Amino acid sequence: MRNIFLGQLLLLLVVSSSLFAQRPDKPTSSEIYHELQQLNFLGSAMYIAAHPDDENTRLISYFVNDVHARTAYLSLTRGDGGQNLVGPEIRELLGVIRTQELLAARRTDGGQQFFTRANDFGYSKNPEETLSFWNEEEVLGDVVRAIRQFKPDVIINRFNHRTPGSTHGHHTASAMLSVDAFEKVNNSSAYPETAKQYGTWQPKRLFFNTSWWFYGSQEAFEKADKTNLMEVETGGYYPSLGLSNGEIASLSRSMHKSQGFGSTGTRGSQSEWLEFLKGDFPENKESLFEGIDTSWSRVEGGENIGAILEPLEDDFDFENPSSMLRPLLQAYELVKQLKDDHWRTIKMQQLEKIILDCGGIYVEAVSETNSINPGNTYKITLEAINRSDFPVVLQSVKTTNGTVLLQENTTLEPNKRYEFEATLTSQSKEYSAPYWLKEEGSLGMYKAPPDKIGLPETPAPEQVQFNIALSRTELPVVRDVVYKYNDPVDGEVYQPLEVLPEMTVSIADKVLIFPDRDDRQIPVTLTAGRDNVNGFVQLNYPNGWEVSPAQQTFNMERKGESKTVLFTITPPRDQSEGYLKPLVRVGDQFFDKELVTIDYDHIPFQRVLLSAQAKVVHIDLEKEGDRIGYIEGAGDAIPESLRQIGYSVTTLSPDAITLKKLEDFDAVVIGIRAYNTVPELAFKQTILNKYVEEGGTLVAQYNTNRGMVTEDVAPYSLKISRDRVTDENSDVSFLAPEHDVLNEPNEITQADFEGWIQERGLYFPDEWAPQFTPILGMNDAGETQTKGSLLVAEYGKGHYVYTGLSFFRELPAGVAGAYRLFANILSLGN
Ligand SMILES: [Zn+2]
Numbered sequence: 138m139r140n141i142f143l144g145q146l147l148l149l150l151v152v153s154s155s156l157f158a159q160r161p162d163k164p165t166s167s168e169i170y171h172e173l174q175q176l177n178f179l180g181s182a183m184y185i186a187a188h189p190d191d192e193n194t195r196l197i198s199y200f201v202n203d204v205h206a207r208t209a210y211l212s213l214t215r216g217d218g219g220q221n222l223v224g225p226e227i228r229e230l231l232g233v234i235r236t237q238e239l240l241a242a243r244r245t246d247g248g249q250q251f252f253t254r255a256n257d258f259g260y261s262k263n264p265e266e267t268l269s270f271w272n273e274e275e276v277l278g279d280v281v282r283a284i285r286q287f288k289p290d291v292i293i294n295r296f297n298h299r300t301p302g303s304t305h306g307h308h309t310a311s312a313m314l315s316v317d318a319f320e321k322v323n324n325s326s327a328y329p330e331t332a333k334q335y336g337t338w339q340p341k342r343l344f345f346n347t348s349w350w351f352y353g354s355q356e357a358f359e360k361a362d363k364t365n366l367m368e369v370e371t372g373g374y375y376p377s378l379g380l381s382n383g384e385i386a387s388l389s390r391s392m393h394k395s396q397g398f399g400s401t402g403t404r405g406s407q408s409e410w411l412e413f414l415k416g417d418f419p420e421n422k423e424s425l426f427e428g429i430d431t432s433w434s435r436v437e438g439g440e441n442i443g444a445i446l447e448p449l450e451d452d453f454d455f456e457n458p459s460s461m462l463r464p465l466l467q468a469y470e471l472v473k474q475l476k477d478d479h480w481r482t483i484k485m486q487q488l489e490k491i492i493l494d495c496g497g498i499y500v501e502a503v504s505e506t507n508s509i510n511p512g513n514t515y516k517i518t519l520e521a522i523n524r525s526d527f528p529v530v531l532q533s534v535k536t537t538n539g540t541v542l543l544q545e546n547t548t549l550e551p552n553k554r555y556e557f558e559a560t561l562t563s564q565s566k567e568y569s570a571p572y573w574l575k576e577e578g579s580l581g582m583y584k585a586p587p588d589k590i591g592l593p594e595t596p597a598p599e600q601v602q603f604n605i606a607l608s609r610t611e612l613p614v615v616r617d618v619v620y621k622y623n624d625p626v627d628g629e630v631y632q633p634l635e636v637l638p639e640m641t642v643s644i645a646d647k648v649l650i651f652p653d654r655d656d657r658q659i660p661v662t663l664t665a666g667r668d669n670v671n672g673f674v675q676l677n678y679p680n681g682w683e684v685s686p687a688q689q690t691f692n693m694e695r696k697g698e699s700k701t702v703l704f705t706i707t708p709p710r711d712q713s714e715g716y717l718k719p720l721v722r723v724g725d726q727f728f729d730k731e732l733v734t735i736d737y738d739h740i741p742f743q744r745v746l747l748s749a750q751a752k753v754v755h756i757d758l759e760k761e762g763d764r765i766g767y768i769e770g771a772g773d774a775i776p777e778s779l780r781q782i783g784y785s786v787t788t789l790s791p792d793a794i795t796l797k798k799l800e801d802f803d804a805v806v807i808g809i810r811a812y813n814t815v816p817e818l819a820f821k822q823t824i825l826n827k828y829v830e831e832g833g834t835l836v837a838q839y840n841t842n843r844g845m846v847t848e849d850v851a852p853y854s855l856k857i858s859r860d861r862v863t864d865e866n867s868d869v870s871f872l873a874p875e876h877d878v879l880n881e882p883n884e885i886t887q888a889d890f891e892g893w894i895q896e897r898g899l900y901f902p903d904e905w906a907p908q909f910t911p912i913l914g915m916n917d918a919g920e921t922q923t924k925g926s927l928l929v930a931e932y933g934k935g936h937y938v939y940t941g942l943s944f945f946r947e948l949p950a951g952v953a954g955a956y957r958l959f960a961n962i963l964s965l966g967n
Contacts, residue, residue, distance in 0.1 A: 160631045161501060166455040167377040169494045171202070173453065175247075176487045177446055178205035179439070179480065180431035183287055184248075184346075185280070185315040186295035187307035188257060189216040189235040190393045193295065193346055194246050194386040196409050199371040201247035203382060204426070206290075207483070208248040211283050212239060213276065213311045214257035215573075218895070222397040222772070223737060229574055230733060230745060231395065232257070236571075237740035238392050240593055246389040250593040251287070253279035254573065254583045259895040260863045261306030262917060268310055270581030278328045280318040283591050285335040288479055291425050292319060293344045293411060297351060312345070319343045319415050330587075336479075341429055342416030346409065365413045367422050372407035383407060394739050436480045442471045458495035459525035465492050466610045489612050493605075497524030498549075500603045500614055502534075507620035508637045509599075510667055511566050517618055519557040521603065523549035531555065532604040537615065538564050542601065565598035568730075569635035570746045598636045632742045639666045642674060642719045643731035644751040648951035649706070649717075650781040651755040656683075656707040659751070661719050663700050664732065665693040672723035676704050679715025682753065683707040708755035712953060718750045754951040758782060759882035760960040762803030762834075762967035768794065768818075770811030770838070778948035779806075782956060784963070791817035796824050796831075804834040804963045809945045812840040812850050819847040826852040830933030834965045839900045839941040852932040853906035855939060860923045861899035862915045869897070870914040870922070878912055878929055878938075878961050885961065889954025898942040901925035908932070909939075929965070936965040 164172065182200045184192055192210045200208040217232035226234055236252070243250045255276045261267040268276075284292070296304060298312035321327040323339040347366070349358035374381045380388075384402030391399045413419070419427035429435075433443025445468045454460045469488045475481040492498075498521075505516045519542070523529040534543040534557070542559040549555060572595045573583040589595070597617035605612045620632045641664045649659065663674060671692040678684045689702040706717070721728040731749035736742055765786045767776045776786040789798070789805075794817075799805055805828065812818055829835045829852060837850060842857040850857075869890045871879055879885045897915055902925040905911075911924040927940045940962070947955030 161499070163499075164494050166453075166458055167379075169458055169491060170377050170450075170453050170455070171205075171375075172487065172491050172494065173446070173450055174205045175201070175207070176484065176491060177433070177443070177450060178431055179433065179435040180204070180291075180426045180429055181207040181209075181287060181289045182291045182293065182425070183209045183211055183284065183289035183340075184293050184295065185211045185213075185311055187213045187305070187311040188219075189214075189239045190390075190396050190398055191295050191308070191311075192239075192242075193409070194242065194389040195371045195383060195407065196293065196346060196369075197243075197248045198246040198382050198385040198389060199369065199373070199409070202375055202378065202385060203371070203373045206426070206431075207287075209251055209283075209287050209289065210239070210243065210248055211251040211253070211280065213253045213255045213280075213314070214307065215252060216257050216396075218257035218259040219396065220771075221395045223395045224735075225774075226735065229747075230735065233571055233574075233743055233745055234395050234735060234737070234740065235393075236593060237743060238395060241392040241740055242389040245392060246385055249287075251283045251591050252593060253283070254578070254585050254590060255279075255307075256578065256581050256583050257307065258580050260861065260899075261310075262863055263302045263306045264310040264313055265301070265306070266863075267306035271310070272579075272582050273314075275582060277314050277317055277321075278331070279590055280314050281322050281328045282331040282335070284318055284322045284340065285331050285338050286591065288335075288338045288340075290341045290429050290431075291344070292340050292342075293346050294414070295346055297345055297347070298414075316343065316414065340416065342419065342425075343414045344411035344425075345414055347412045348410055367411045367413065367419065367425070369409045369411060369425065370406060371409050372403075372405050374404070381405070392739060394737070436475055436477045438471070438475050439480075442468050442484075445471070459497065459527055461495055462492065462525070462527050462607065465495060466607055469610055469612075489614065492607065492610075492612065493614065495525075496527055496529065496607070498522070498529060498605065499524070500605070500616060502601045502616050502618045504599075504618050504620050504634045506634070507632050508635045508666065509563050510639050511568070511636055512563050514560055514562045517559050517561060517601075519543065519559060519601070519603075521547075521549055521555045521557075521605075522553070524552050526551050527607060530606040532606050532611070534559070534604070535602050536561055536564055537600045537602055561599075561601075563599065563636060565636045567598070568637060568746055569595065569598050569633070569744070571595055574745065574747070597633060599634055635744055637666050637732065637744070638728050638730055638746070639670055639726070640664070640672070640721045640723055640728040641666060641730055641732040641746070642721050642728065642749045644717060644719065644749065646751060648752045648754065648778075648781075648949060650778070650951060650956065651706075651708040651753065652758045652760075652782040652956075654708055654710065654755075656705050658703045659706050659717070660701045660703055663691050663693070663702070663721065665696055665698045667696050669694060670723055672721060674702060674719055674721045677716075677718040677720060678706070679713065679753070681709030681711075681713055682715065684717075706753065708753070712755055712757040714752065714754040714951065714953065716750045717753055718748070752951045754953055756782070756953045756956050757883075758957055758960055759964075760784070761882055761964035764802045765963065766799060766802035766805040768805065768807045768811055768815070770808030770840075771814045773809045773838075773945040774949040775806065775808065775838075775945055778956075779959075779963075782960065791815055791821065794821045794824055796827055799824070799828040799833060800831070802833070803967050804836060804965075806963075807835070807837045809838045810840050811837075812845045812847065816846050822847065822849050826932065826937075829935035829937050832934035832966065834936045834938070834963065834967065836938045836940065836962055838944065839898065841900055851930070851939060852937055853908045853930055854904075855902050855906070855909070855928070856904040857900055858903035858925070860901040860903055860925060861941075862897035862901075862917050862923060862926070864917050865893040865896055867897055867915050867917055871912070872914050872924060873910050873912050876910060876912055876929065878927070878958075878965060881961060882964055883957040883961055885954070885958055889957050891954065892952050893943075893947055893955065894950050894952065895946050896943050898926045898940070901941040902928060902939060906930075913942075927962075934966075938962055938965065 215232035216235035433439035
């Protein structure tokens with residue numbers, strides 16, 4: 138008993154350290170016991186939704202830790218379209234972070250992760266719009282593929298497929314595609330390639346994970362007919378893990394840090410409600426797996442295996458798990474004989490892990506460097522240790538393409554560490570990078586090679602196989618080659634070994650705004666990916682622009698060294714935009730990629746190769762006024778954008794909002810969602826209004842209408858609604874064409890609403906006092922016109938502006954018209 142308790146204490150430490158994928162898994166006895174419970178359950182469940190964070194981690198953890206089923210979450214997208222609360226990454230780089238956050242969540246709750254090629258292109262009001270951006274045929278094919286590959290008995294949709302328009306279009310679309318896939322997966326003529334590759338499959342039943350929320354109120358739900366509903370108790374406590382299901386679910390959910398979804402664990406009974414949709418109705422409502430044999434007898438030849446493995450749960454040896462090696466090896470030999478490919482593969486993997494874990498057998502392959510170039514030869518250190526009394530022999534070590542690194546039988550004496558050096562030549566000819574970012578896709582779809590579709594991440598480029606014999610059983614143990622180092626503060630740090638180019642190049646600012654014809658010096662940074670590299674760099678540029686010099690030479694001696702060279706850029710006379718693209722030449726090779734590093738504590742270290750480029754925009758722009766005060770909200774890059782067009786911008790902390798301070802500025806801008814995130818603003822509106830009254834210009838950007846620190850955001854009444862216009866190309870009409878904001882100092886025309894990205898705007902007010910002038914009308918197809926996207930009022934001697942237009946997206950993206958309109962807003966009264 139004592140040891141079990143100690144195991145629980147240790148587990149807490151392991152839970153927090155096993156969050157890092159590259160770090161080897163080192164389970165306690167209690168965790169091995171859990172692995173054994175999962176080994177003895179032959180059933181699978183899959184949860185399907187649209188985004189990272191849609192998944193119900195309570196239910197996923199319940200399936201894994203209570204039922205002991207293989208459990209997967211299929212997220213149709215990687216969440217690229219959202220906002221980032223932990224750093225500057227957006228779009229595809231945010232997708233990389235959220236992919237890793239999902240993997241971190243699954244390492245916490247024990248599930249597996251799948252994706253489709255669908256891109257989270259931004260908010261969508263209904264599934265029809267979603268499916269017009271996604272390639273429906275391909276995304277449905279990817280859902281079918283994931284189901285055929287994973288073979289779930291039970292599928293659960295997060296969203297209701299019957300209520301389009303009630304939630305994000307991606308949500309409803311995920312449920313519709315899941316329902317469609319449920320009908321197609323067992324038909325070999327639907328998506329015949331994956332039917333051939335994985336076989337067809339019929340899941341037993343499909344549910345919708347409903348709750349009172351979908352019924353409007355708790356009362357309505359209590360009264361509802363529940364014939365088709367199943368209640369599942371998901372509040373169980375797992376003594377072997379020391380945690381309640383709700384606590385594991387919260388640890389898992391808290392991995393979605395870029396979305397600020399930290400969650401506090403709950404203990405005690407908690408129900409989930411599942412609405413039966415398709416398949417075999419579970420008449421007794423006893424178990425989601427009702428009518429499915431989830432014991433070893435499920436597979437032909439399985440009874441004998443169950444007879445060996447099931448008693449091990451009752452007699453589990455927590456003090457010395459290696460005492461169970463004989464029966465585990467006996468079972469392994471029988472599993473190897475199973476005719477069923479699907480279960481044989483899964484159970485061999487699970488058993489291999491349990492055997493190594495029970496024996497305290499540890500192997501790793503560590504590279505001397507964290508990056509190599511394609512075809513490089515590099516040194517690795519191989520470590521092998523057997524921390525049991527069981528006889529273990531290391532027979533050989535090979536690369537996965539068959540090169541022998543070590544070939545003499547070495548008996549691994551109990552608790553003696555063996556270390557070997559080896560030299561190997563890179564097996565990978567491709568650069569390491571997220572596979573879905575290698576080729577440019579469309580707005581709605583990523584491209585992926587067929588053998589990678591569905592994978593959460595790109596497999597490690599370099600692997601080795603340790604052939605280990607325990608008695609007469611041979612285990613092929615494959616390990617990624619990793620890099621590790623000792624950090625004076627953090628201690629042991631693991632990183633992936635990556636295959637990278639010999640040269641990378643970057644321009645730090647991704648959007649360069651030229652508000653006039655003055656030339657600018659642009660720094661281009663070169664980084665050596667190997668020792669002794671020299672060559673030339675040039676900049677490709679759009680028509681009409683001028684760049685000098687034509688090329689620059691460089692010479693670097695050490696890998697990792699960086700050098701910055703300057704090019705002078707002169708914009709053309711007219712408004713113009715395009716891209717600067719650096720091109721590096723070394724001998725007869727060309728390099729044009731930038732290496733981006735993503736390094737956060739909660740996810741493994743990531744490096745991404747992107748095309749090196751910077752957008753250059755020459756905007757025909759006039760402005761009045763110069764000094765801008767910026768009150769930060771939830772975080773946006775508008776101050777940087779305003780500096781690029783020549784404003785002097787001062788960021789103001791809430792304490793600095795005093796009338797005396799505000800008087801320094803020609804205009805004061807309030808950052809996005811400030812009235813949602815800055816509590817002090819509840820007490821500052823009087824000062825802000827006074828600033829306007831005395832002649833200032835105050836510009837408030839969008840806030841969500843729920844959870845505001847005050848309703849009092851303007852000198853006159855204003856009601857924020859959920860109105861949004863998501864089509865970035867929707868028509869815009871000028872409701873007040875003579876108003877200064879559309880004419881001074883820049884004359885705004887329809888051309889200024891071209892080239893916008895992602896959306897027009899969001900959370901527009903829908904009611905306002907008569908003192909406001911609505912400036913613009915716009916709407917998505919089939920909807921009534923909104924008039925609240927830009928509201929201007931005079932108050933005292935000054936101007937108050939409320940705008941839900943997405944300047945926070947358009948300005949950092951270099952949209953010329955958005956700059957011209959914003960300059961007019963700031964020029965009001967100046
Ligand atoms: Zn979602």
